[in-house]
Amino acid sequence: MQDNMIAERSKAGQAAQTLKVKPKWHMTVLHIVYYLILVLFLVFYMLPFWGALVSSFKSNAEAISTSPIALPQNFSMEGYSGAMDLLAVSLLNSLVVTIFGAAGSVFLGSICAYALGKWRFKLNNVFFIALIAATYLPFQAILIPLLKNITNYGLYDNIWGIVLAHSIFGMPMCTTMMRGYYSEVPDALIRQAMIDGNGMWQIYRKIVVPNTKLATITTFVFQCTSIWNEMLFALVLANQGEGAQAPLATIVLNSFVGSTGVEINQLMAGSMILALPMLIIYIFMGKYLISGQMSGAVTAS
Amino acid sequence: MASITIKDMCVSYNKGKTYVLDKLNLDIKDGEFCVFLGPSGCGKSTAMYSIAGLLEPFSGQIYFGDKLMTETEGGKKKTFVPPQERNIAMVFQEYALYxxxxxxxxxxxxxxxxxxxxxxxxxxxxxxxxxxxLTDLLDRRIAQLSGGQRQRVALGRALVRSPQVFLLDEPLGNLDAKLRDQVRYELKKIQKELNVTTIYVTHDQTEAMTMADHIVLLSGGHIMQEGTPNDLYDHPANEFVAGFLGTPQINIFPCSVKEENGAYILDAGTFRLKAPDHVKASLAPYTGKKVDLGIRPSDFEIAQEGVNSIPAKLDSIEPLGDAYLLYVRIGEKVVVFKYAGEKAPTETEMLLKPNMEKLHLFDPETQKRINA
Incomplete structure (x- = not known):
């Protein structure tokens, strides 16, 4: 059906081309102004990124002495090699925390979303409202009790403690997102599966999850981004500095700005390394993410 | 295989404030093809969902054979076998293919x-x-199938499992007319072969008449009448049933009943008919009162002489191929008449003679049938 629609649209596009009318002069001027404004904002937005990118390929001396947006005169990878040395362990930690934290919260969220989206039970609205409220809960508000809890479980300064925190605190957001998708699974399908001899959880496993892969992917990527970029849990739930057991990349990167001065090229190279995985995910998954978010998932709340 | 018995079933969507189905009692025999017929919102799908166990009635009992499947009282369930354990197969209007x-x-x-x-x-x-x-389509995905193919897959999916009860919720609703006739025929054949108790929900009276062993006609949450298709067609229990079954619709004439020389006369103002002997006893209590006279479009013929006939003026003709539908005026009222002759009548003034053996008389207040 989608193919048909695309075909229809391209037909309409051709028709529009043949019917092209020369625009009036003031419309042309307006268009130019629009584009100027757009370009201006784009430059403003991209300039810091550009600065970070070019600086990461400079030697430290050059990075300090030249304009931050000038192209490197001597192309150098020393920033990257230095940054990799410092970040290697923490990047691996971050990767583990991101993947398991996102998987955990998507798993929990998916189960909650299924129960809330497809089944009626007492107080289900109360549960849902509580979950939405939890989505807007500022983490700062619960930091101290969370820290005490994690310490009690013996998970302080342990990446699995951070994974646990992310799994649980990411769950409300995942539930909200996935409930939107699950409520689009037709009720007739659920009824049919019941008639075919399946219980509530068999239906979840065999019908709902396989038919909402897009929801799972979208929510997973969404969670990955926020966990990968997150700093607060990473900072509070783990020991920092010498002897740290669970340093995460976001925190380690910031500790580059040390007491002995700043290696700007290393810092910028580190930033690039940190930004890269999410950039890659978005480039490859962008298509799914857009269609996923369009189908009412994120706006479900 | 099982018979289905429903006892005093009430279904409510608002905890007993109003009932979608009110005190439904029903017996469906083993191997029977039973059709729940009625206009939309009459509760026919609700009744089916209750049988399937997809819905909990507010009160009442449902048995498959002697086995109690559902028992609720005042919104509390006492016995409830979940749908996945009832061994039923169901086809939904939306097909619901995975x-x-x-x-x-x-x-x-x-x-x-x-x-x-x-x-x-x-x-x-x-x-x-x-x-x-469907053999060539077995390895296709559902998205690659046409509507008719999906329909057949949905039926096939229900048929492979030899269920004890087969439930069909308007399964032909999304098919085009030609395919619908074909599937209707096949469905009936398959049902007879398998001899599975079948409940079929539809609002289409043609489907009901052609397929059913047993029609249950519902309206407003009550059973209007149940029985064989011919029972309902020939002896409608009330005006609703008479109007719901049969195309074109039955013609209703409000008449007053008069007694003249020991005979009962039905006077519609524009015509007078002498009531036949077999309705005399039923008409006696209505002397001097009003009744509704129902005559089916196929129960008229063109008469030559004027005794017990109705003068009519031809309004328009719709050829059906094997017959003609004549729209005639009797006074100001437009009446449909199915004329089975080879050629459409040419004269504009005619005399219509109703088949007096097939009169339907109803009480205008209760809408109930008067004659036996």
């Missing part, structure tokens, strides 16, 4: 759930697919 599976997987899904061995599943699916001409 988009993540191929045709083969869809058809075999319920068997796989029941842990039937794989060879056996393959055998049953292939057998059913051959019957429904």
């Amino acid at each position: 988009p993540n599976m191929t045709v083969r997987e869809n058809m075999g899904f319920s068997l796989k759930t029941k842990k039937v061995p794989k060879d056996e599943i393959d055998r049953l699916v292939n057998e059913q697919a051959a019957k429904l001409e």
Whole structure:
């Protein structure tokens, strides 16, 4: 059906081309102004990124002495090699925390979303409202009790403690997102599966999850981004500095700005390394993410 | 295989404030093809969902054979067998095919759930697919099928599992007219072959008349009448039933009843008919009062002489191929008359003679049938 629609649209596009009318002069001027404004904002937005990118390929001396947006005169990878040395362990930690934290919260969220989206039970609205409220809960508000809890479980300064925190605190957001998708699974399908001899959880496993892969992917990527970029849990739930057991990349990167001065090229190279995985995910998954978010998932709340 | 018995079933969507189905009592025999017929909102699908166990009635009992499936009282359930344990097969109007599976997987899904061995599943699916001409489509995805093919897959999926009850919720609603006739015929044939108790929900009276052993006509949550198609057509219990069954609709004439020289006369103002002897006893209490006279379009013929006939003026003609529908005016009232002659009548003034053996008389207040 989608193919048909695309075909229809391209037909309409051709028709529009043949019917092209020369625009009036003031419309042309307006268009130019629009584009100027757009370009201006784009430059403003991209300039810091550009600065970070070019600086990461400079030697430290050059990075300090030249304009931050000038192209490197001597192309150098020393920033990257230095940054990799410092970040290697923490990047691996971050990767583990991101993947398991996102998987955990998507798993929990998916189960909650299924129960809330497809089944009626007492107080289900109360549960849902509580979950939405939890989505807007500022983490700062619960930091101290969370820290005490994690310490009690013996998970302080342990990446699995951070994974646990992310799994649980990411769950409300995942539930909200996935409930939107699950409520689009037709009720007739659920009824049919019941008639075919399946219980509530068999239906979840065999019908709902396989038919909402897009929801799972979208929510997973969404969670990955926020966990990968997150700093607060990473900072509070783990020991920092010498002897740290669970340093995460976001925190380690910031500790580059040390007491002995700043290696700007290393810092910028580190930033690039940190930004890269999410950039890659978005480039490859962008298509799914857009269609996923369009189908009412994120706006479900 | 099982008979179905429903006792005093009430269904409510607002905890007993109003009832969608009110005190429904019903017996469906083993192997019977039963059609729940009625206008939309009459509660026919609700009744079916209650039987399937997809819905909990507010009160009442449902038995499959002697086995109690549902028993609720005042909104509290006492016994409730969940739908997955009732061994029923159901076809929904929306087909509800699983988009993540191929045709083969869809058809075999319920068997796989029941842990039937794989060879056996393959055998049953292939057998059913051959019957429904789905063999070439078995490895396709649902998205690649046309509407008619999806319909057949949905039927096939229900048929592979030899259920004790077969429930069909307007399964032909999304098919075009030609395919609908074909599937209707096949469905009836298959049902007779398998001899499975079947409940079929529809609002289409033609489907009901052609397929049913037993029609249950519902309106406003009550059974208006149940019985064989001919029972309902020939002896409608009230004006609603008379109007719902039969196309074109039955013609209703409000008449007053008069007694003249020991005979009863039905006076519609524009015409007078002498009531036949077999309705005399039923008409006696209505002397001097009003009754509604119903005559089906097929129960008229063109008369030559004027005794017990109705003068009419031809308004328009609709040829049906094998017959003609004549729209005639009797006074100011437009009446439909199915004329079975070879050629359409040419004269504009005519005399219509109703078949006096097939009169339907109703009480205008209660709408109930008066004559036997």
